[in-house]
Amino acid sequence: MGTQAAEQPASATTHPASVPAHTGLLIIGASQSGVQLAVSLRALGFDEHITLLGDEDHRPYQRPALSKEFLQGTVESESLIFRSNDYWAEHNVELVKGEYIVRIDKDADGSGVAHASSGREFPFKRLALTVGARARKLDIDGGDLDGVLYLRNADDALALKARVGDATDVVVIGGGFIGLEAASSLQKMGKNVTVLEFGPRLVGRAVGEETAEYFLQAHRSRGLDIRLNTSAARFTSNADGGASVAAVELQDGTVLPAQIVLIGIGVIPNTQLAEQLGLAVDNGVVVDRFALASDGSTVAVGDVANMPNPVPGSEPGERIRLESVNNAIEHAKVAAYSLTGRHEEYAGIPWFWSNQADLKLQIAGLCNGFDATVLRRDEERGKFSVLYYRQGRIIAADCVNAPLDFMAVKNALAKGRNIPADAAADPATQLKTITTDS
Amino acid sequence: MPTVHFTDAEGAVRDVEGNVGDSVMETAVRNGVPGIVAECGGSLSCATCHVFVREDCVSQLPPMEDMEDEMLYGTAVDREDNSRLSCQLRLADGTELFVTTPETQV
Ligand SMILES: Cc1cc2nc3c(=O)[nH]c(=O)nc-3n(C[C@H](O)[C@H](O)[C@H](O)COP(=O)(O)OP(=O)(O)OC[C@H]3O[C@@H](n4cnc5c(N)ncnc54)[C@H](O)[C@@H]3O)c2cc1C
Ligand code: FES
Numbered sequence: 097m098g099t100q101a102a103e104q105p106a107s108a109t110t111h112p113a114s115v116p117a118h119t120g121l122l123i124i125g126a127s128q129s130g131v132q133l134a135v136s137l138r139a140l141g142f143d144e145h146i147t148l149l150g151d152e153d154h155r156p157y158q159r160p161a162l163s164k165e166f167l168q169g170t171v172e173s174e175s176l177i178f179r180s181n182d183y184w185a186e187h188n189v190e191l192v193k194g195e196y197i198v199r200i201d202k203d204a205d206g207s208g209v210a211h212a213s214s215g216r217e218f219p220f221k222r223l224a225l226t227v228g229a230r231a232r233k234l235d236i237d238g239g240d241l242d243g244v245l246y247l248r249n250a251d252d253a254l255a256l257k258a259r260v261g262d263a264t265d266v267v268v269i270g271g272g273f274i275g276l277e278a279a280s281s282l283q284k285m286g287k288n289v290t291v292l293e294f295g296p297r298l299v300g301r302a303v304g305e306e307t308a309e310y311f312l313q314a315h316r317s318r319g320l321d322i323r324l325n326t327s328a329a330r331f332t333s334n335a336d337g338g339a340s341v342a343a344v345e346l347q348d349g350t351v352l353p354a355q356i357v358l359i360g361i362g363v364i365p366n367t368q369l370a371e372q373l374g375l376a377v378d379n380g381v382v383v384d385r386f387a388l389a390s391d392g393s394t395v396a397v398g399d400v401a402n403m404p405n406p407v408p409g410s411e412p413g414e415r416i417r418l419e420s421v422n423n424a425i426e427h428a429k430v431a432a433y434s435l436t437g438r439h440e441e442y443a444g445i446p447w448f449w450s451n452q453a454d455l456k457l458q459i460a461g462l463c464n465g466f467d468a469t470v471l472r473r474d475e476e477r478g479k480f481s482v483l484y485y486r487q488g489r490i491i492a493a494d495c496v497n498a499p500l501d502f503m504a505v506k507n508a509l510a511k512g513r514n515i516p517a518d519a520a521a522d523p524a525t526q527l528k529t530i531t532t533d534s
Numbered sequence: 535m536p537t538v539h540f541t542d543a544e545g546a547v548r549d550v551e552g553n554v555g556d557s558v559m560e561t562a563v564r565n566g567v568p569g570i571v572a573e574c575g576g577s578l579s580c581a582t583c584h585v586f587v588r589e590d591c592v593s594q595l596p597p598m599e600d601m602e603d604e605m606l607y608g609t610a611v612d613r614e615d616n617s618r619l620s621c622q623l624r625l626a627d628g629t630e631l632f633v634t635t636p637e638t639q640v
Contacts, residue, residue: 139568158575165577175556175576180564187566422573449579456601458579499601503581503608528607 120145121435122210122220124197124369126156128421129398130226131178132428138187140436146189147218149210151196154250155181160421162253163277164451168284169257173250192218200373206393222435225370225381225389225396226428229363229419234269238331243341244357247278256358263355264288267344269328271298273450275360276311280453282358283320290321290352292328292344294361302448304463306471306482307494311455314496318453331357363419365400378402380417385441387431395431398424406442407462407491408512416462420448445509454478458499460506461492472501472523483520490515504528536625538562540585542569543637552625558633559583559621569635576621578602582639583620584609588632592616595623611636 123130126148134148150156157176165171184191195212202208202223210218231246238244245256264287268279271293283289297308315322327347334342344352365380376382376390380402387395405414426444433440448459466484473480479498483505484491490509495502504527508515519530535551538561552561562570571582578601587595595618602622606613620633
């Protein structure tokens with residue numbers, strides 16, 4: 097592919113006359129990944145023009161609080177903003193809000209023009225796709241009633257907040273991180289919350305069985321009504337046929353009152369533009385270790401990217417798509433290196449957090465492929481950790497209200513050190529003190 | 535206006551004006567002070583907002599909660615007696631704070 101493009105005569109790449117040839121980098125998607133990419137590029141001395149473009153009408157903001165502090169009203173929206181307007185101006189980054197890109201024309205040399213739904217055109221010399229993911233829709237009867245909501249962006253959160261005051265009963269569909277975070281927040285705000293989970297346990301495969309069970313018990317003991325192996329059949333309005341949701345009818349005929357239905361059943365990567373560009377796509381935009389897409393010039397970063405597993409020592413060829421702040425940041429740094437001609441492979445230990453009621457979960461590493469676990473439980477102090485092992489080596493940990501364990505495992509993994517399983521079982525032992533060099 | 539004076543590990547100083555109620559971390563990040571990473575955006579989950587507070591400013595600060603204390607044991611540069619996580623430090627009217635950022639946060 098690469099050689100073919102290089103052999104093409106220079107005259108084969110023609111720009112429409114109206115488009116300047118050198119117009120810098122266009123970053124499509126102005127969120128965690130796009131912001132970090134722009135910031136890292138400037139830190140590396142990248143001096144070409146940067147356009148950071150997104151379809152949302154807000155200044156780029158942090159999403160994690162949308163299901164937590166922002167929903168509960170304990171932080172101001174201003175606190176979620178990544179960088180001040182002055183910062184962007186000083187760093188010569190042109191921020192474009194409210195423009196949705198529908199089509200991109202790109203030449204073999206990587207340059208081209210992006211077309212927005214408004215008709216505006218954004219020429220570029222180089223392209224970055226940081227378009228993230230969108231909420232997966234639940235397509236059942238009543239799905240279009242008012243009050244059937246999702247939670248992916250600030251407008252979703254504002255719509256939810258606007259309805260919360262008048263609601264008594266909320267049904268959350270999906271027992272994943274976002275569903276459980278929002279359910280905990282809404283419960284704290286005095287709502288009567290029921291969580292429906294289609295699968296046999298909470299949080300799917302992101303955590304092991306023990307952690308899923310711990311969360312189930314912990315939430316139930318805090319009064320959250322969680323129903324596993326349960327799915328909604330339809331959403332209904334009042335008998336008078338109003339426009340707002342009033343109830344959720346389950347597969348077994350049970351009817352739960354609900355003035356709000358919040359659906360959190362996962363996300364779908366926004367690969368539309370990549371597909372239109374003819375880039376390789378497979379559960380995300382397929383990128384190499386340098387965040388480069390299959391054309392060798394476009395970078396794709398964050399939630400939208402399907403990349404080689406960055407964990408050192410993982411199976412060659414193993415691919416993964418991660419949805420986390422940590423990944424968006426670290427992956428963007430790798431892309432910034434690529435765009436400045438420095439090749440740094442993406443290697444690192446992913447980490448993640450989720451706050452649900454008074455349960456602070458921190459996850460270090462990826463647990464997939466584990467063959468043994470060690471449980472550390474301190475009932476009195478409300479601490480709980482699961483350490484995951486593969487062939488005697490620690491690969492990950494889920495830690496609830498146990499930051500010392502989290503930090504010890506995160507640091508050990510980052511340095512390629514081990515925490516022997518037999519010594520780790522006593523919760524009174526500090527993991528940091530038993531970490532070994534190999 | 536509250537002011538935070540950030541000194542980096544090499545000794546370069548940046549004076550940043552903040553807003554009452556904002557944290558030291560937010561004040562740094564929004565203005566692009568490089569020594570603060572703050573991956574978790576202030577939710578006390580990442581310990582990449584570590585600062586050393588000048589001794590004579592320590593007494594102005596709110597006491598440390600257990601969670602912050604435990605997180606500080608995992609910072610990239612080892613904690614000292616004057617270590618704090620800057621997302622837990624809120625600016626009040628008239629606050630004038632001198633902090634040093636560690637050589638690395640990750
Ligand atoms: C409610 C919630 C809570 C979360 N909590 C946590 C947490 O506690 N910890 C954690 O680690 N992670 C959390 N996450 C995940 C984290 O926020 C994401 O992993 C992160 O935002 C990914 O960043 P991104 O920039 O890759 O994608 P996104 O944040 O999805 O951003 C992509 C942007 O591109 C825009 N866009 C898409 N297509 C186009 C187009 N064609 N034209 C113009 N613009 C376009 C989108 O509107 C969006 O603004 C949470 C996410 C949500 C929604
Ligand atoms: S910003 Fe993450 S702990 Fe302070």
